[in-house]
Amino acid sequence: xxxxxxxxxxxxxxxxxxxxxxxxxxxxxxxxxxxxxxxxxxxxxxxxxxxxxxxxxxxxxxxxxxxxxxxxxxxxxxxxxxxxxxxxxxxxxxxxxxxxxxxxxxxxxxxxxxxxxxxxxxxxxxxxxxxxxxxxxxxxxxxxxxxxxxxxxxxxxxxxxxxxxxxxxxxxxxxxxxxxxxxxxxxxxxxxxxxxxxxxxxxxxxxxxxxxxxxxxxxxxxxxxxxxxxxxxxxxxxxxxxxxxxxxxxxxxxxxxxxxxxxxxxxxxxxxxxxxxxxxxxxxxxxxxxxxxxxxxxxxxxxxxxxxxxxxxxxxxxxxxxxxxxxxxxxxxxxxxxxxxxxxxxxxxxxxxxxxxxxxxxxxxxxxxxxxxxxxxxxxxxxxxxxxxxxxxxxxxxxxxxxxxxxxxxxxxxxxxxxxxxxxxxxxxxxxxxxxxxxxxxxxxxxxxxxxxxxxxxxxxxxxxxxxxxxxxxxxxxxxxxxxxxxxxxxxxxxxxxxxxxxxxxxxxxxxxxxxxxxxxxxxxxxxxxxxxxxxxxxxxxxxxxxxxxxxxxxxxxxxxxxxxxxxxxxxxxxxxxxxxxxxxxxxxxxxxxxxxxxxxxxxxxxxxxxxxxxxxxxxxxxxxxxxxxxxxxxxxxxxxxxxxxxxxxxxxxxxxxxxxxxxxxxxxxxxxxxxxxxxxxxxxxxxxxxxxxxxxxxxxxxxxxxxxxxxxxxxxxxxxxxxxxxxxxxxxxxxxxxxxxxxxxxxxxxxxxxxxxxxxxxxxxxxxxxxxxxxxxxxxxxxxxxxxxxxxxxxxxxxxxxxxxxxxxxxxxxxxxxxxxxxxxxxxxxxx
Ligand SMILES: *Cc1c(COP(=O)(O)O)cnc(C)c1O
Numbered sequence: 001x002x003x004x005x006x007x008x009x010x011x012x013x014x015x016x017x018x019x020x021x022x023x024x025x026x027x028x029x030x031x032x033x034x035x036x037x038x039x040x041x042x043x044x045x046x047x048x049x050x051x052x053x054x055x056x057x058x059x060x061x062x063x064x065x066x067x068x069x070x071x072x073x074x075x076x077x078x079x080x081x082x083x084x085x086x087x088x089x090x091x092x093x094x095x096x097x098x099x100x101x102x103x104x105x106x107x108x109x110x111x112x113x114x115x116x117x118x119x120x121x122x123x124x125x126x127x128x129x130x131x132x133x134x135x136x137x138x139x140x141x142x143x144x145x146x147x148x149x150x151x152x153x154x155x156x157x158x159x160x161x162x163x164x165x166x167x168x169x170x171x172x173x174x175x176x177x178x179x180x181x182x183x184x185x186x187x188x189x190x191x192x193x194x195x196x197x198x199x200x201x202x203x204x205x206x207x208x209x210x211x212x213x214x215x216x217x218x219x220x221x222x223x224x225x226x227x228x229x230x231x232x233x234x235x236x237x238x239x240x241x242x243x244x245x246x247x248x249x250x251x252x253x254x255x256x257x258x259x260x261x262x263x264x265x266x267x268x269x270x271x272x273x274x275x276x277x278x279x280x281x282x283x284x285x286x287x288x289x290x291x292x293x294x295x296x297x298x299x300x301x302x303x304x305x306x307x308x309x310x311x312x313x314x315x316x317x318x319x320x321x322x323x324x325x326x327x328x329x330x331x332x333x334x335x336x337x338x339x340x341x342x343x344x345x346x347x348x349x350x351x352x353x354x355x356x357x358x359x360x361x362x363x364x365x366x367x368x369x370x371x372x373x374x375x376x377x378x379x380x381x382x383x384x385x386x387x388x389x390x391x392x393x394x395x396x397x398x399x400x401x402x403x404x405x406x407x408x409x410x411x412x413x414x415x416x417x418x419x420x421x422x423x424x425x426x427x428x429x430x431x432x433x434x435x436x437x438x439x440x441x442x443x444x445x446x447x448x449x450x451x452x453x454x455x456x457x458x459x460x461x462x463x464x465x466x467x468x469x470x471x472x473x474x475x476x477x478x479x480x481x482x483x484x485x486x487x488x489x490x491x492x493x494x495x496x497x498x499x500x501x502x503x504x505x506x507x508x509x510x511x512x513x514x515x516x517x518x519x520x521x522x523x524x525x526x527x528x529x530x531x532x533x534x535x536x537x538x539x540x541x542x543x544x545x546x547x548x549x550x551x552x553x554x555x556x557x558x559x560x561x562x563x564x565x566x567x568x569x570x571x572x573x574x575x576x577x578x579x580x581x582x583x584x585x586x587x588x589x590x591x592x593x594x595x596x597x598x599x600x601x602x603x604x605x606x607x608x609x610x611x612x613x614x615x616x617x618x619x620x621x622x623x624x625x626x627x628x629x630x631x632x633x634x635x636x637x638x639x640x641x642x643x644x645x646x647x648x649x650x651x652x653x654x655x656x657x658x659x660x661x662x663x664x665x666x667x668x669x670x671x672x673x674x675x676x677x678x679x680x681x682x683x684x685x686x687x688x689x690x691x692x693x694x695x696x697x698x699x700x701x702x703x704x705x706x707x708x709x710x711x712x713x714x715x716x717x718x719x720x721x722x723x724x725x726x727x728x729x730x731x732x733x734x735x736x737x738x739x740x741x742x743x744x745x746x747x748x749x750x751x752x753x754x755x756x757x758x759x760x761x762x763x764x765x766x767x768x769x770x771x772x773x774x775x776x777x778x779x780x781x782x783x784x785x786x787x788x789x790x791x792x793x794x795x796x797x798x799x800x801x802x803x804x805x806x807x808x809x810x811x812x813x814x815x816x817x818x819x820x821x822x823x824x825x826x827x828x829x830x831x832x833x
Contacts, residue, residue, distance in 0.1 A: 024112040032116035057130035061193035071248040087159040091340035093142030096134040097652025132187040135169035138293035147489040153242025156832030162313035165253035178626030201235035225400035233312035256285035332372035336827035342443035348450030349401040376447035388440035457676035458697040487815035497656040500539040523808035533800040547661035563602035568666035572611040575673040601790040608650035627752040667692035672717030687803040705809030713785035714778040730771030
């Protein structure tokens with residue numbers, strides 16, 4: 001079979017990349033070496049003797065990009081064969097990370113490239129580590145979008161990802177004396193070798209202005225929006241290479257440019273700043289990613305970002321459609337548009353505007369097409385995180401869209417009234433306009449009403465959606481809500497980040513495990529095999545040594561690779577309960593000091609994660625973790641049996657080092673508050689045991705792995721709801737606990753903050769009062785689960801068996817499985833066999 005074509009040669013990649021590691025063909029290695037050298041010389045204008053690692057990375061990436069261009073162009077040229085349908089995935093965030101290793105691995109070029117670079121006197125890691133980490137996202141939602149794009153390419157689904165090409169991605173986190181400081185991130189400083197700038201692909205995006213009403217030729221009124229301001233969206237395309245290089249899809253990111261570069265008249269008058277004002281205002285839209293993952297920014301610039309990329313995406317896909325089809329009437333037969341959260345929810349009104357105002361379709365037909373084309377993924381139930389926009393802001397910025405939303409709402413409420421006469425509570429609940437805090441457009445309701453399917457991201461989250469935020473809409477549109485449990489790309493989160501484990505799996509299960517993750521289940525038969533356990537443990541040990549080295553280099557803390565590596569890596573948020581983990585750390589520290597003679601399990605606590613810059617409580621929790629680390633790491637009386645490391649600047653590249661090295665995975669959110677989690681999946685796949693609550697997708701992990709193989713603890717989602725309803729107070733838990741009171745006294749009394757005794761008083765007080773996140777409520781149960789984990793770790797064979805069983809149970813959590821479900825049940829597109 002022909003895998004891909006580059007230039008005139010048809011070639012087929014070696015079976016696998018780093019793993020099967022057949023010696024690369026010398027002709028190919030020389031060709032690659034020469035290509036890299038040509039890129040270095042003629043594109044970058046550097047002599048090999050002068051080249052730095054960054055130059056080698058650039059030259060290598062450009063050479064690798066040449067290998068995908070043919071298939072990349074084929075996607076643009078050829079209509080998708082079987083169904084004629086393309087998926088458009090709209091997301092304000094794509095948390096991509098580095099691409100070199102992913103691309104060469106998926107192309108089967110790793111060994112060739114390693115050899116080619118070696119001939120040039122460069123190691124693959126030198127080039128690889130010089131790539132900046134593309135952090136165009138905050139956390140789970142953006143990383144999901146990146147995994148999904150890769151899976152769509154791997155499954156041969158023609159797809160475009162649409163988003164914003166931010167000049168500055170998520171801030172760089174520096175920890176100074178325990179406090180988080182934010183610095184701008186600069187991924188584009190030295191250029192981005194993966195992308196193709198497309199200055200000719202450009203769409204006009206309007207804001208403000210007025211709506212004129214005319215009589216159309218059919219006698220119906222026609223509305224024309226005359227924006228007061230326009231901004232151009234310019235395309236930048238990045239190839240998304242699927243596994244084994246099958247399909248190369250597009251990640252098309254939009255950059256905002258002013259239609260006129262400057263006001264020359266103002267400049268000539270000497271008003272140099274005024275001459276550039278419009279340009280600055282326009283380009284602010286793609287300047288920087290909003291650094292908040294779970295609360296809406298609520299600012300006008302954010303709404304401008306959302307409309308900007310949504311409108312560009314819809315105009316773009318309509319233009320593409322009309323190149324192949326005579327009209328927009330059959331749009332929904334050829335496109336499936338997925339809205340990743342409510343950030344692109346304005347698509348409902350924008351698609352209606354384009355179809356009705358610009359393409360002159362009757363309203364009812366446009367509405368049918370819109371609902372058939374769109375679908376929406378909900379990512380959070382936190383009431384404070386549900387996006388709403390003030391009506392006056394919408395009327396000013398998007399006047400025509402506001403009219404359209406009013407009409408959609410009027411027809412929607414008429415239908416509700418007809419079916420449920422006199423039910424004003426129901427009307428208020430399902431209206432697209434909320435009246436609670438001034439009149440606001442509810443983007444979740446808008447996305448729900450304008451979509452044919454709405455999905456949650458884990459079984460529990462989808463159930464809670466039906467019971468809470470969308471309870472009433474679910475009653476009106478039964479069957480519209482479906483579940484699509486998240487997954488992660490096994491290429492990135494197993495094969496690329498953990499080549500040692502991948503090689504072992506291929507050896508034990510055969511190379512088909514690389515294509516068929518369900519084969520992981522066959523590991524169960526090997527879980528008790530001492531020889532296999534030993535090899536599994538050796539891989540883990542090597543990964544832990546690599547992490548230990550990184551910890552020492554980054555923060556100067558020495559850790560024992562033989563200790564239990566207990567890892568919590570994710571955004572810092574009260575509901576994710578890093579605080580609970582810190583409290584247990586303090587409890588363990590106090591116990592070790594009180595009973596130095598006991599046979600303690602050595603533990604390394606690894607924390608990493610960023611806090612939203614305005615989220616003071618989260619920043620205080622980082623400070624507490626660092627304060628505790630400082631005291632514990634220096635205390636000779638614990639004899640190095642407990643170490644605490646807060647690693648700064650968590651991102652995808654950091655995760656790729658930490659995940660393969662973890663023994664214990666902390667998934668300890670307040671039950672009912674984590675929609676899915678994907679960090680939980682990455683860690684278990686790499687053989688970490690989970691200590692966790694029954695929340696998000698951890699529930700399904702427990703089902704697939706077997707709940708006796710996780711350290712489950714704590715209140716269930718229903719119990720949390722019940723306590724909150726009954727006025728729970730944390731002091732009840734303190735009174736019942738043997739050690740929680742002491743831990744809180746130590747923290748609240750300044751044991752870890754001698755420079756500021758009162759620093760943590762408010763934190764501690766919130767736990768004895770309402771304890772909204774049930775930290776005090778779950779403490780004893782968590783402590784007991786930690787004790788079980790520490791005990792099990794003392795029995796290496798038993799621990800290894802559990803670790804193998806965890807990896808064995810994770811096959812279902814591949815994002816390929818998630819995407820195949822979206823394809824079948826939401827998009828109606830076939831998946832290549
Ligand atoms: C996977 C991932 C996340 C999501 O982690 P959760 O534990 O699911 O919150 C966030 N950030 C990065 C960099 C990731 O790789």
